[in-house]
Amino acid sequence: MIHDGDGGSEITNTLVDQGVVKSFDAFYAILLQTKPEPVFQPGAYQLKTKMVASTALDALLDDGTRLSETVVVPEGTATVDVLQSISEGTDIPLADLQAAAANVASFGLPPEATTLEGFLFPATYTFSPGDTAQVALQAMVNRQFEALDTAGVAVADRWSTIVFASLIQREAGLRDDYYKVSRVFLNRLDPTQWESGLLQSDATVAYGTGNTHLVTTTNAERADAGNLYNTYVHPGMVVGPISNPGDLAIDAALHPVDGPWLFFVTVNLDTGETVFSTTVAEHDAAVVVWQNWMREHPEYG
Known part of the structure; x- marks a missing residue:
């Protein structure tokens, strides 16, 4: 796109x-x-x-x-950006899409959903001329329901699965890392391993500030308790989806690998290489590797 x-x-x-x-x-x-x-x-x-x-x-x-009439939605795209993509790839005005999306109750989503976030499946869609905003968005919602059904997710578990998968989608890089990232966040929700119960995800904080393309935050943003998506302040799972996840993230949410990790940091943004750590000392050492890499690649700063 x-x-x-x-x-x-x-x-x-x-x-x-x-x-x-x-x-x-x-x-x-x-x-x-x-x-x-x-x-x-x-x-x-x-x-x-x-x-x-x-x-x-x-x-x-x-x-x-x-x-013509084709829209590509990458994994992890936020709903505000999906609406923009639909308007650019079709003849449907953005205002129509925003109005349709605001009528959340018309799409058959779980009762917890207050927006379409998380339920617009990332894929390539081709629409017919004359398709309405409601038709286009319902097609994406139905495709997400299909993905959840295929993964064996019960209707009652759709909300919790999508919330967790959306977090994994934004935080993981390489394919195999999705299952490790899933485990890290579950370990942080276990009070015997992580007393605070805080997920401490920058991606959730960024989403709450409206920065849907970022996974970096400032000290002030991480301290803002007014941001309900701030998992540095509010313990437990994030309050809602922060992206539209695909099959891999859904599978990782359902099938995390076993492991003791409590930390992870991507140490090479070109390759996506990520180091998973169990102790603070291990993590601090990995952060130094990342900082050195960033100094050598100022274009990422």
């Missing part, structure tokens, strides 16, 4: 993340050299993977690669 307002760096990052091009620098350099400056239309595009940078740019500018 190319979103309204995306600049060259955002588009290049998307292409790298999706495996369309290998190098950020190669594509971005061609983008800067192209005159007149390319104009990209928001929406979904179908491209091959492992493309040469110049070929990828030509493909993006070819009207034939833009998919």
Whole structure:
């Protein structure tokens, strides 16, 4: 998806993340050299993977690669951003989507749900011309119910499963780490292992501030008790979903691996390598590794 307002760096990052091009620098350099400056239309595009940078740019500018009435929702996308993507990929106005989403009771969600957060399954959707906002959103909700049913989640457990899966989705990186992240948070909910009962997730705090794209927070944000999603202050599971999780996160919520870990930190943002620790000393050592990596890669700062 190319979103309204995306600049060259955002588009290049998307292409790298999706495996369309290998190098950020190669594509971005061609983008800067192209005159007149390319104009990209928001929406979904179908491209091959492992493309040469110049070929990828030509493909993006070819009207034939833009998919009509198609929306791509990546795992972990927040609902506010899903609504934006639907409006960019279809003819449905954003205002219609926001109005439909506000009528939460019409979608058959668990009674605890006050928004659609967590229940818009991340996938690629193709809608028909004339589909309404209600039809589009219900299709995503139904697809999430299908995922939960396939995973063996009882209707009564849909809410708790989605809340936990949404947290794992935002905090985990590599595939195998999802099951370890799940275990860390369950260990923190066990008073015999983690007395405070505080999950201490930056992703929950960021969500509560409205920063749906971040998993970093400030000292002031982590101290704000007015943020109901602040798991540095409020013990127990986060009060609601913080993203729309996919199959892997749902499975990890249901089937955590066994382990004693209480901490984790990603020490290489390029590879996603994450260190899981049991003691404060182990974790502090891993944090130093991460800090050193960040100093060597200031572009991530």
